[in-house]
Amino acid sequence: MTARPASAPTRGPLGLWLVGARGAIATTCVFGLDAMAHGRAGTVGLVSELPAFEGLGLAELERFVVGGWEVRDGSLADAGAELAHNGVLSHAIVTAGAEAATDVDARIVPGLAAPGDERASAGARERGALAPRAQVDALIADLAAFRERTGAERVVVVNVASTEPLADASPAGANLAAFEAALDAGELLPPSCLYAYAALRAGCAHVNFTPSAGGTWPALRELAEASGVPQCGSDGKTGETLVKTVLAPLFAHRNLRVLTWQGYNMLGNRDGEVLANPAHKAAKVANKDAALRSLLQGSEGLHTHVGIDYVPSLHDWKTAWDFIHFEGFLGAKMSLQFTWTGSDSALAAPLVLDLARFSELALRDGAAGELAHLACFFKSPMTGGSHDFGAQMAALFHYATTRSAEPATRSH
Amino acid sequence: MTARPASAPTRGPLGLWLVGARGAIATTCVFGLDAMAHGRAGTVGLVSELPAFEGLGLAELERFVVGGWEVRDGSLADAGAELAHNGVLSHAIVTAGAEAATDVDARIVPGLAAPGDERASAGARERGALAPRAQVDALIADLAAFRERTGAERVVVVNVASTEPLADASPAGANLAAFEAALDAGELLPPSCLYAYAALRAGCAHVNFTPSAGGTWPALRELAEASGVPQCGSDGKTGETLVKTVLAPLFAHRNLRVLTWQGYNMLGNRDGEVLANPAHKAAKVANKDAALRSLLQGSEGLHTHVGIDYVPSLHDWKTAWDFIHFEGFLGAKMSLQFTWTGSDSALAAPLVLDLARFSELALRDGAAGELAHLACFFKSPMTGGSHDFGAQMAALFHYATTRSAEPATRSH
Amino acid sequence: MTARPASAPTRGPLGLWLVGARGAIATTCVFGLDAMAHGRAGTVGLVSELPAFEGLGLAELERFVVGGWEVRDGSLADAGAELAHNGVLSHAIVTAGAEAATDVDARIVPGLAAPGDERASAGARERGALAPRAQVDALIADLAAFRERTGAERVVVVNVASTEPLADASPAGANLAAFEAALDAGELLPPSCLYAYAALRAGCAHVNFTPSAGGTWPALRELAEASGVPQCGSDGKTGETLVKTVLAPLFAHRNLRVLTWQGYNMLGNRDGEVLANPAHKAAKVANKDAALRSLLQGSEGLHTHVGIDYVPSLHDWKTAWDFIHFEGFLGAKMSLQFTWTGSDSALAAPLVLDLARFSELALRDGAAGELAHLACFFKSPMTGGSHDFGAQMAALFHYATTRSAEPATRSH
Amino acid sequence: MTARPASAPTRGPLGLWLVGARGAIATTCVFGLDAMAHGRAGTVGLVSELPAFEGLGLAELERFVVGGWEVRDGSLADAGAELAHNGVLSHAIVTAGAEAATDVDARIVPGLAAPGDERASAGARERGALAPRAQVDALIADLAAFRERTGAERVVVVNVASTEPLADASPAGANLAAFEAALDAGELLPPSCLYAYAALRAGCAHVNFTPSAGGTWPALRELAEASGVPQCGSDGKTGETLVKTVLAPLFAHRNLRVLTWQGYNMLGNRDGEVLANPAHKAAKVANKDAALRSLLQGSEGLHTHVGIDYVPSLHDWKTAWDFIHFEGFLGAKMSLQFTWTGSDSALAAPLVLDLARFSELALRDGAAGELAHLACFFKSPMTGGSHDFGAQMAALFHYATTRSAEPATRSH
DSSP states (O other): OOSSTTTSOOOSOEEEEEESTTSHHHHHHHHHHHHHHTTSSOOTTOGGGSGGGGGGOOOOGGGEEEEEEESSOOOHHHHHHHHHHTTSSOHHHHHHTHHHHHHHHTTEEEOOOOTTOTTSOHHHHHHHTSOHHHHHHHHHHHHHHHHHHHTOSSEEEEEOSOOOOOOOOOGGGSSHHHHHHHHHHTOOOOHHHHHHHHHHHTTOEEEEOSSSOTTOSHHHHHHHHHHTOEEEESSBOOSHHHHHHHHHHHHHHTTOEEEEEEEEEEEOSHHHHHHTSHHHHHHHHHHHHHHHHHHTTTSTTOEEEEEEEEOGGGTTEEEEEEEEEEEOGGGOEEEEEEEEEEEHHHHHHHHHHHHHHHHHHHHHTTOOEEOGGGGGGBSSOTTOOOOOHHHHHHHHHHHHHHHHHSOOOOOO | OOSSTTTSOOOSOEEEEEESTTSHHHHHHHHHHHHHHTTSSOOTTOGGGSGGGGGGOOOOGGGEEEEEEESSOOOHHHHHHHHHHTTSSOHHHHHHTHHHHHHHHTTEEEOOOOTTOTTSOHHHHHHHTSOHHHHHHHHHHHHHHHHHHHTOSSEEEEEOSOOOOOOOOOGGGSSHHHHHHHHHHTOOOOHHHHHHHHHHHTTOEEEEOSSSOTTOSHHHHHHHHHHTOEEEESSBOOSHHHHHHHHHHHHHHTTOEEEEEEEEEEEOSHHHHHHTSHHHHHHHHHHHHHHHHHHTTTSTTOEEEEEEEEOGGGTTEEEEEEEEEEEOGGGOEEEEEEEEEEEHHHHHHHHHHHHHHHHHHHHHTTOOEEOGGGGGGBSSOTTOOOOOHHHHHHHHHHHHHHHHHSOOOOOO | OOSSTTTSOOOSOEEEEEESTTSHHHHHHHHHHHHHHTTSSOOTTOGGGSGGGGGGOOOOGGGEEEEEEESSOOOHHHHHHHHHHTTSSOHHHHHHTHHHHHHHHTTEEEOOOOTTOTTSOHHHHHHHTSOHHHHHHHHHHHHHHHHHHHTOSSEEEEEOSOOOOOOOOOGGGSSHHHHHHHHHHTOOOOHHHHHHHHHHHTTOEEEEOSSSOTTOSHHHHHHHHHHTOEEEESSBOOSHHHHHHHHHHHHHHTTOEEEEEEEEEEEOSHHHHHHTSHHHHHHHHHHHHHHHHHHTTTSTTOEEEEEEEEOGGGTTEEEEEEEEEEEOGGGOEEEEEEEEEEEHHHHHHHHHHHHHHHHHHHHHTTOOEEOGGGGGGBSSOTTOOOOOHHHHHHHHHHHHHHHHHSOOOOOO | OOSSTTTSOOOSOEEEEEESTTSHHHHHHHHHHHHHHTTSSOOTTOGGGSGGGGGGOOOOGGGEEEEEEESSOOOHHHHHHHHHHTTSSOHHHHHHTHHHHHHHHTTEEEOOOOTTOTTSOHHHHHHHTSOHHHHHHHHHHHHHHHHHHHTOSSEEEEEOSOOOOOOOOOGGGSSHHHHHHHHHHTOOOOHHHHHHHHHHHTTOEEEEOSSSOTTOSHHHHHHHHHHTOEEEESSBOOSHHHHHHHHHHHHHHTTOEEEEEEEEEEEOSHHHHHHTSHHHHHHHHHHHHHHHHHHTTTSTTOEEEEEEEEOGGGTTEEEEEEEEEEEOGGGOEEEEEEEEEEEHHHHHHHHHHHHHHHHHHHHHTTOOEEOGGGGGGBSSOTTOOOOOHHHHHHHHHHHHHHHHHSOOOOOO
C-alpha cells in the first residue's frame, strides 16, 4: 500500500478565481504571483511559506492560474500603476508583470453590479439586471469555462470585493431549500451569497475574505456540506484587528482589567470609500469589536469604540491608532497606545494566496464544510472559537502536524 | 481513601521574605496584601486569581507574613506615602495600612551593603563588611529567626532589590564546591548570589525577580537540586518586554520580516536611577534584547536597540516607546509603534505575590530545582524555552490542568 | 500730575462669579485660589504671572471672592474629593481647602435648569420654570446681593458651565431691542445668553469660557457696548486646539501642504458626558475645526475631521490623538502625529483666573465691548483675527507694553 | 530718480554651488529644479514662494545653474535612482531629469577628502592631501571657473555635506590674520571652514546648512564683513527641532513648567551613518538641545535628552519621537508626545533653494556679514536671537515688508 496516493501533489494547473478581480488586493496577488514566479520577489508575508508547513504538501504557487469577476471596467495594468504610484508595488514589479496582467485580464468577466451602481461596467450592469436564477447560472457557467480553458484541476474562489451593506437576516438564508426557492422567486439576495452559491455548486472551494455575508448563511453552509466542498471566512484579519487579537490576551492573561479600548482606523482606498457609507461600515465594525469583547470577558464594564474614517490622502496605507486604558493592581490606571501603518493590499494579498493553498489542499483531501484550522486568517471565523491569534496559530500548526502524519484516505 | 492529603492546604502562616524590603515593589506588596485582606482592594493584576487556577490549591494570600532584607534606613509608611504622592497607591490604602506596615517594618533586617554604598544604613554597611561566610551565616540565621518568630511553615524568598552591576562569570559560580570554597576564601561575590545561597540552604524557595545573578549560576542551581527546593527567575516581565513578547510572535507567525525594533524606556524611580549607571544597565538591556532576537529568528538582518533613560519626573511611571519597522509582501515597508505607560510597582507587585503562591505550592509538592512552568513571569527564564508569552501561558495552564489532576504524592 | 490715579490698584475685594460653580473647573479654581493664598501651591499655569505682565497692575489673586450659579445639588468638598480621587487635585490641597470651600458654597445659588433636566436641583428647576424676564431679574438680584454681601468693587462673571446644544440663530439675537422683546414675550432663550444678559446689565465683565452662545449674539454685544462693560470669549483654548494652533502655522510658514488633519478627542468628565450628545457636540466641533481651516488656507483640498468621544474611565484626563498627513517638496508624503494627555480642569482653571484678572483690569479701565487682546485664550475669539497662538500672544504682550506705558484716563 | 534700479531682476544666470553635490539633499535640489522648470512639480515646500514674498524681487528659480564639490565618485543619476527606490523622489521625476543631472554632473569637481577617508574618490583624496593654502587656492579657482563657464552673475555656496566631527576651538579661528597664518603654516583646519573661506574670498554668498563649523568662526565672520558678502547658518531646521521650536513657546506662553523633554531621532541615510559616530553626533545634539533650553528658561529643573540613532532600514525617512512631561496648575502632571516621520531630503532641499534665493538677493543688495532675517531656517542661527519659529518668521515677514518698501541704493 502506498501512503497518501490520493493527495500526492500533481503538477497540473490550479484555479484561483477572485471576486473583485481588479481591486487592490487582487491586483497585488496577480503581480505578486508573477514576481515570485520569476524570482523578482521573495515570499515574505506568506504564512504558508513558514518552515512549519514545509511537509504539508501545499501546492506550488506557480500552479495557480488567476481569473475572476469584476464589476468595473479597467485593466490590471492601470490598477498596478496606481498601486505603484501609491508606493504599494514597485515600478519594477508592475512593469515586468505587464504581460502576466494582460493574460489575467483576459480571464476576468463581469460580476453582478448592485442595482443603481452607476460606476459599474455595462457588462456588470447587464448581469446585475438578470433574475437571480439566471445570475447564478451565468456565474456557474463562468467557472466551468475557466476550468475548461485553463485545465485547472481544482478551483478556489476567493471573495476580495468591497464590503457590502450589512444585510438583514433573510428567511432565504435559513436553509438550502429556502435559498433555492428565493432564487427562483426572484428575491433580491446579496451578490456575495450568489457568488458563494455558484462557487459551491460548481465544486469550488470558497473563501470569504470580506465581512459580507458570503457563505455564512446556514443555507450555504448546508450547501458546502452537501456538495462536499470546503469553505472558510469571514473577513481577513490583516491589520489593526490582528494586533488587537494578540494584545488583548496579554491583558486577560495578566488579569489586568481593560477599562476602555478605543480604535480609530483611517484608510483611503476604494474599500475606505465604500466603508465611509454607514451601512457598509456596520458589518466591519461589528467584526472588529466582537473579537475584542470575546477576548476580554474578564474586564467588567469594558468600554469599546471602533471608528473607521475615510482619509483619501492615505490611499492604501491604512493607519490606525488604538488607545487601551487599563487598571492594574490596587486600582493603578495605565495605558497602552499603538499606531499601525500598513498597506492594506500588501498585508491582505499574501493571505489570499495562503488561503488558496490551504483551501486547495482541503479540497484535494475531500474536506467538506467549514475549515476550523484556518480561523487565524479571519476577524470573524465561521467556526467560532477563540479569537486569540496565538491560539489560532497553534491550531494551524497542530493541523499541519496531524495532517502530515495521517495517511490521506480521501480524494476529490 | 484520602485524596492529596499531603498537599491539602493547611491553615498555618507562610513566609514571604523580600530582598529589598522597603523598595517600591515590596512596599506595594505589603500595602496590597493588607488592602486585599481587609476588602479595600480587589485582585486585579494577580495572575494566580484567574479562573484557570481555581482548583490548584494555591495558598490564600492572607496566610503570607512578610519580612525581608533592606540596605536602607526608613519605614514602609514613608515609602508608602511616596508612592501615594506619585499616584501609585491611593491615600486611603496607605493610611489604612499603617499598622500592617509597622508590623512588617519590625521584621525587616539589614541586608548586605555593597562596598562604598554611602546611602546604606549602618547595619547594612556593618553586614556588608563581614567576610562572605559570615554574611551567609547571618542571612541563614535571619531566615531561621523569621520562621521561628512567625511560625511560618514554608518560606519563599523573592529578590526585588535594584539591579546589580553585570557580574563577570566567576569560576566560583561553576559548581557548588567552588562556590563554597570561594565563600571560605573571602572572595567577593554578588550579594544576590549570597541571598540566593542563604535562601536555598535554609530550605526556602527562591525567586529572582531581578536581572542580577541571583540563583542562576550553576553552583546555585546545583544547590537547589541538592537541597530539594524550587527556584525560578530571572527578571520580572512586567512592561515593555511583556508587550514585545506578545507582538514579536505576530510578525513571526505572519512571516513578516522585522527590519528594525527600537525600544526606548524611560523611568524615574530608584530602579531607574540605578540603571542610569551603564554597568547596571547592561544586564537589563541584555535580557530585553535577547527575548526579541530569539522570537524573530526568521527576520534576516534584524536591527535592534534597547535604550533605558533615567527621567526623574516620571518617578514610578515607566514610559516606553517602541518603533517596529517591518517588511511585508513584495517589499512593502510598514510600521507599528506603541507607547506603554505603566506603574512599575503596580505591575510587578502582584506578580511577586503570584510567584510566592506558585513557589509555595511547588515547595509543598517537593519540587526541586527550576520551575519551568513559571517562565511566563520572566524576561529571562532560567529554564529557557520560548519567549512567546502566549506559549508560556499555555504551559502554565497546562501545569494547572495536570497538577490538579494528579494525586500529589510528595510532601515537604 | 499724578500718573494713573484712576487705575491704581485699590485693596478692596473683587468678585469672581462662576456659572457652573461646582463643576470641575470651578472647583479647581476655588481650591487653587485657596492653596495659592496659603502658599500651598505656586502659580504654574497662570499666564498672568508671566514676567511680561508684572508692571500691568493686575489685581492680586487674593482679592477675588468667589460665588456663582449652579444647577446641581452637592458641595465643593465633594467635588474636590472627586477630583482628588481622579488625580487632578492633591489630597493635601483638598483637605486644607475645606473651610474655604464651605465659604464659597454659601455663595452659590441656583442657576437655570434646562427644561426636563431631571438631575437639576429643586431650586434650579424652580428658577428654570420662571418666565424669562423673571429669570433675568432673579439673576441680576443675585449679583447685586453678592456685591453687597462681599463688598466687591468690581465683579467678573465667567461661564464655565457644560456646553449647551448648538442654538439656532434666533431673531431675538439680532439686536438688543429684539432680545428684550423676546424676554418679555416669554420666548425660550439659551440660559448662557440669559446669564450674559444679567451680567452685562449688572455692570459686570462677562467671560464666555464655553462654546455656548453666551454673549456672542449681536444683541448682547450691543448691550456690552451700551453698558460700557467689557466682555470676551468664546470657548477656552486649553488643550488639543491649543496644540493645533501652534502646529498649523508651522505647516503654513514652511509652505507644506496639509492633506489631512484628523483629531480624535476622548474625555470622561461631566463635560464629556454632555458632549456625547450630538447636539451639544456640534458647537465644540465647529470651533475646533474652524481654527484649523483658517490657519491652513494655503492647503488646497484639505481634509479634516474632529471627533469627540466620551470615555468614562478617563474622567478629567482628556486624551487626544491628532494625525497630520502632509505633502512636502516634489510630492513627498510625510506625517506628524501627537498624543496629548492633560487634565481639562487643571488646564482651564488658571486661564479662568487669568481672564478674571485681565477682565477686571479692563473693567477698571472702562473698556466697553469685546477685548481683542484676550483672543489667545479662546478657540473662537469674538473679535476674530488670526488663530495663530504665537500671534495672539504677541498681541497680548503688545497690550501689556502699551497699556503699561499709557496714562490711564478712564475709570469705572 | 527711478526706484530700485540696482536690484531690478536681471535675467542672467546665477550660480548655486553645493558642498556635498551628490548627497541626498543636493540630488533632490537638482532634480527638483529641473522638475519645477518643466512644470512637472509645484513649489510646495518652498518658503520663498509664500504670497508674502511676492513683491520682494527674489530671483526666479530657473536662473540658478548648479555645480559643486563632492568627495565621492558616482553620478546624480545613481543618487536619484536610490532616492526613487526609497520613495523620496518619484520615478517620473528622476527619469525625466536625467539630462539635467548629467549637465550638473559635469560641473561637479572633487572636494576635500578628510585624511583617511577611504571611500573618497581619487580626486578628493589628492586634494585632501594638499597643503591648506593650496587647497583654498584650488577651491577659489573652481569657483572662478564655474562663474566663467556659466556666466553666473552672482554665486551662492551652500554647504549640505555630512556633519563633521565637533571641532575644538582653534586659535586659528579667532581672527582673520590668525586663520590666514594657519593656512600658510599648514595647520589642519576643518574642511567646512576652508570651503567657507574660499566662498567668501571669491565674493560668493555662503550658507552653512550643516552643524559643522563652516563660516561661524570669528575669523570667517571677519572675512565676510571685510569682503562685503553675506553669509548665514548654521544647521538647517528641518524636522524634529522645527517642531520643538514651535511647541516649546506654547509651554512658555502658558506658564506650564516642562519637567522633561526627551527627543529620540532615528535616521538611516548617509547622514545618519555619519552621525552614528559619537564625535560627529556631538555637534548636532548640542544644536538641538540649545534651542530647547533657551526657549524654556522659565522651566526650573528642566531635564532634557536628545538621542540620534542610526536605523538603516529607514534610509532617508527620519522618524523622531519626543516625549514632553510637564506640570500644570496645582502640580498636575501631563504629557505631550509626538512622532514625526519625514524625508530629510524632501524637507531640506526646498530650504536650500530658499536660502539661495534670499542670499542672492542680499548679495545683490550689497549686504555684508550675517543675515539675521534668515534665522528661521536654522537650528543655530549665527546671529542668535529667539529660537521661537513664529518669532523668527515674523522677522522674515518684517524684512520682506521693509525691504520691499525701501528704495535700494546698493548694488553689487
